[in-house]
Amino acid sequence: MDALDQLLTNGLNKTILLVLTLSSLFLVLEVSGILPRQLSSWINRNRLNETIRLLKEFGVDVETARRVNNVSRFESISGKDLSSRVKSRLKEIKLSHPVTIGTQIVVPGNHYIDLMGAASDWNTANMYARDITALWRQLAGVGGPIANTKIDFIVTPKTGSPLLGAAVAELLGKPLLLHNPKPKFGSTKLEPRAFFDCREVPAIHARALIVDDSSTGGGKAAQLVEEIRRCGWQVSDFLVIFEPQLKTDTKQNAAERLRPMGITIHSIVKT
Known part of the structure; x- marks a missing residue:
């Protein structure tokens, strides 16, 4: 019996030593950047999952902490103040004369907000991007309406x-x-790079956040959502600076078109 115990002990010690050696090897490879990205992501994901499990066991509200951490670096501003600020900025790029708007269903309007043109300037794009991230803080922060903030x-x-x-x-x-x-x-075969310009193709089941200046009828957005999902990715939210209401009466606006697809459009102002 003593010999069996000794054998088991030696076997256990060798197993522990092997695990420690492999762990050290993986750590060195990861730090040096040699470890393949997919393997590194898998290791870190499992390490993170174990940490989260332990925190939950100790009674830590992990979801609240995650939401706070995800948005803490973005500007905190009330919805009313953010809307007021954006409306003031949009006045500067408003064309106040009759126009027609839409690609699939064309409707007349008495003005046009040319944010698409204004955002061709990098500084202007950055300014409105800060507005978008302030909106994201409201949506994805503690108490925000977005359930999946990843x-x-x-x-x-x-x-x-x-x-x-x-x-x-x-x-x-x-x-x-x-x-x-x-x-x-x-x-x-299905090739994401045919539909999307990207440096690296996201992994299957990766989650997208759609961002644009505006969306009137939602035609472009609907096609985009279909092709995101065709590539095996997930999406549920669409952020815009402003949301024209020209097609709301006929329920051909972006929000109505995207809702059956499980997409919620979030805008700072409606025009």
């Missing part, structure tokens, strides 16, 4: 305000994908 990347229509999307992505510290309304090339 975001893996930002996506913006290339035919919308790509610089605004880039500025928001930089502030949120997330990769940016630009959506092409038509695929750049044909492919015998």
Whole structure:
């Protein structure tokens, strides 16, 4: 029996030594940047999950702490003050004469807010991006209406305000994908790079946050959502600076069109 105990003890010691050796090896490889990104992400994800489990066991409100941490670096401003500030800025780029608006369903309007044009300037795009992140703080902070605040990347229509999307992505510290309304090339298999300009293709089940200057009828956004999901990614929220109400009476506005798709559009002001 003593010999068996000794054998088991030696086996256990060797197992512990092997685990410690592998752990040390993984740590060295990760710190040196040699460890493959997918493996590093898997290790860190499991390490994070174990930490969260332990915190919950000790009674820590992990979700509240996560929400606070995710938005603490963004400007804290009341919804009313943010709306007032944005309305003042939009007046400077408002064209006050009759226009027609829409790509699929064209409707007449008595003015046009050219934020798409104004946001072609990087400084202006940055200014409005700070407004978007202030809105995000309200939505994703403690008590905010967004349930799943985990975001893996930002996506913006290339035919919308790509610089605004880039500025928001930089502030949120997330990769940016630009959506092409038509695929750049044909492919015998589903190829995300045909529909999206990106440095790296997000992993399957990664979560997107759509950002643009505005959305009137939601046609571009609906196509974008379909292609995000076709690539195996998730999306539920769409952030814009302003939301035109020209098509609201006929229920052909963006909010109505996107709602059945499980997408909520969040705007700072409605015009």
